[in-house]
Amino acid sequence: MSNRTKRFMLSEEEIPHYWYNIQADMINKPMPLLHPGTKQPLKPEDLYPIFAKELSRQELNQKDAWIEIPEEVRELYKNYRCTPLVRAYGLEKELGTPAHIYFKNESVSPVGSHKLNSAIAQAYYCKKEGVTNITTETGAGQWGAALSYAAKAFGLELAVYMVKISYEQKPYRRSIMQTFGAQVTASPSMSTRAGKDILTAHPNYQGSLGTAISEAIELATTTPNCKYTLGSVLSHVTLHQTVIGLEAEKQMQMTGEYPDMVIGCFGGGSNFGGISFPFMRHNILEGKKTRFIAAEPASCPKLTRGKFQYDFGDEAGYTPLLPMFTLGHNFAPANIHAGGLRYHGAGVIVSQLLKDGLMEAVDIEQLDSFEAGCLFAQTEGIIPAPESCHAIAAAIQEANKCKESGEEKVILFNLSGHGLIDMVSYDKYLSGDLVNYSLSDEDIADNLEKIGDLV
Numbered sequence: 381m382s383n384r385t386k387r388f389m390l391s392e393e394e395i396p397h398y399w400y401n402i403q404a405d406m407i408n409k410p411m412p413l414l415h416p417g418t419k420q421p422l423k424p425e426d427l428y429p430i431f432a433k434e435l436s437r438q439e440l441n442q443k444d445a446w447i448e449i450p451e452e453v454r455e456l457y458k459n460y461r462c463t464p465l466v467r468a469y470g471l472e473k474e475l476g477t478p479a480h481i482y483f484k485n486e487s488v489s490p491v492g493s494h495k496l497n498s499a500i501a502q503a504y505y506c507k508k509e510g511v512t513n514i515t516t517e518t519g520a521g522q523w524g525a526a527l528s529y530a531a532k533a534f535g536l537e538l539a540v541y542m543v544k545i546s547y548e549q550k551p552y553r554r555s556i557m558q559t560f561g562a563q564v565t566a567s568p569s570m571s572t573r574a575g576k577d578i579l580t581a582h583p584n585y586q587g588s589l590g591t592a593i594s595e596a597i598e599l600a601t602t603t604p605n606c607k608y609t610l611g612s613v614l615s616h617v618t619l620h621q622t623v624i625g626l627e628a629e630k631q632m633q634m635t636g637e638y639p640d641m642v643i644g645c646f647g648g649g650s651n652f653g654g655i656s657f658p659f660m661r662h663n664i665l666e667g668k669k670t671r672f673i674a675a676e677p678a679s680c681p682k683l684t685r686g687k688f689q690y691d692f693g694d695e696a697g698y699t700p701l702l703p704m705f706t707l708g709h710n711f712a713p714a715n716i717h718a719g720g721l722r723y724h725g726a727g728v729i730v731s732q733l734l735k736d737g738l739m740e741a742v743d744i745e746q747l748d749s750f751e752a753g754c755l756f757a758q759t760e761g762i763i764p765a766p767e768s769c770h771a772i773a774a775a776i777q778e779a780n781k782c783k784e785s786g787e788e789k790v791i792l793f794n795l796s797g798h799g800l801i802d803m804v805s806y807d808k809y810l811s812g813d814l815v816n817y818s819l820s821d822e823d824i825a826d827n828l829e830k831i832g833d834l835v
Contacts, residue, residue, distance in 0.1 A: 390631065410731070438619055502610075612647055648725070678816065679716050705731045749766065
């Protein structure tokens with residue numbers, strides 16, 4: 381195969397048959413999730429009122445490294461997987477870097493993002509259990525769009541709580557969900573107790589993922605034959621996303637190279653873990669030295685400036701207590717256009733890996749992320765989602781370091797979604813209407829002090 385080959389693909393038979401559960405191989409397992417009432421470690425059955433039973437078992441499974449992908453799920457994966465691994469020759473040339481830059485292009489899914497990998501799995505397990513209705517939250521709308529597609533595929537009714545600022549900023553994502561048959565409500569809303577309480581205290585509140593999660597969980601637990609589904613943060617979601625990295629492993633073998641660093645944008649951890657964890661197992665088990673870099677927004681820096689402690693995954697305190705890096709479950713993020721990254725905490729697996737030094741994190745300013753996204757579009761012909769722009773910015777930073785040092789490193793990042801429905805964001809950037817948001821250490825400390833020690 382020529383070393384000028386740009387796209388690397390797998391056959392249908394090579395699409396993974398198993399998801400990879402990194403918890404089984406971690407030396408230091410994540411600390412237990414705690415019941416919000418008793419503060420005792422959760423058992424799978426504690427999660428049954430909220431999640432499908434198999435998803436509950438997957439969430440707490442720290443023993444099985446490989447979990448079989450149901451054939452019904454794999455058949456739907458075949459509609460768009462495998463996704464391409466692409467050598468970014470144009471970007472390399474523009475940067476003048478000796479680095480070799482590859483990206484896994486998850487934007488080719490029917491809904492334009494990686495989110496479908498877990499949406500199909502979660503909808504399948506709910507349907508198999510006899511559930512008829514599901515609820516969820518969505519930030520930028522990528523997860524809501526994916527679950528709307530998956531719900532229709534399995535004949536489920538779906539209610540989506542969309543963060544209000546994104547509901548207003550991204551009307552076409554809302555339209556996509558409605559086209560697939562989902563009911564979409566701007567959050568916070570007056571349709572739940574959690575929403576009413578928040579609006580009473582803050583009438584002009586533009587919403588957060590924590591708020592939308594509270595509303596979705598409340599609706600699920602008060603509606604017959606209904607379950608809640610989640611697009612990031614929790615371990616079973618990241619598990620399903622490992623199809624990305626497992627494919628990328630085989631595709632990197634086709635290139636004859638192995639990544640020196642793997643990069644993903646970071647909101648709750650699903651796409652970062654999806655691309656990273658299959659490669660990270662070789663660091664854990666074989667002593668490889670690949671670097672893993674999570675790129676988060678500077679305005680929502682839980683990994684780079686948050687505190688590791690037990691915290692709720694939602695604003696109202698309906699979720700289990702999670703041991704995570706957090707800015708506080710009541711944190712009100714700035715209204716950046718990377719709506720999928722506006723979340724106060726990190727998943728428990730990533731949080732433990734960061735504590736143990738197996739990965740690192742960088743924060744990216746909003747304007748820097750859009751500058752990187754525009755450069756990528758101009759050199760590679762793909763307009764990336766604002767969330768993905770953070771990974772691109774981090775990859776460019778690393779490629780420029782290689783230029784300065786003369787080192788020929790191999791960089792792999794996940795292009796988690798395209799930005800064709802985010803052109804309002806690009807329009808604001810190109811017209812000079814976007815700004816960076818500062819967050820002081822005092823702001824973070826004050827917010828964490830408000831929630832105190834929850835255990």
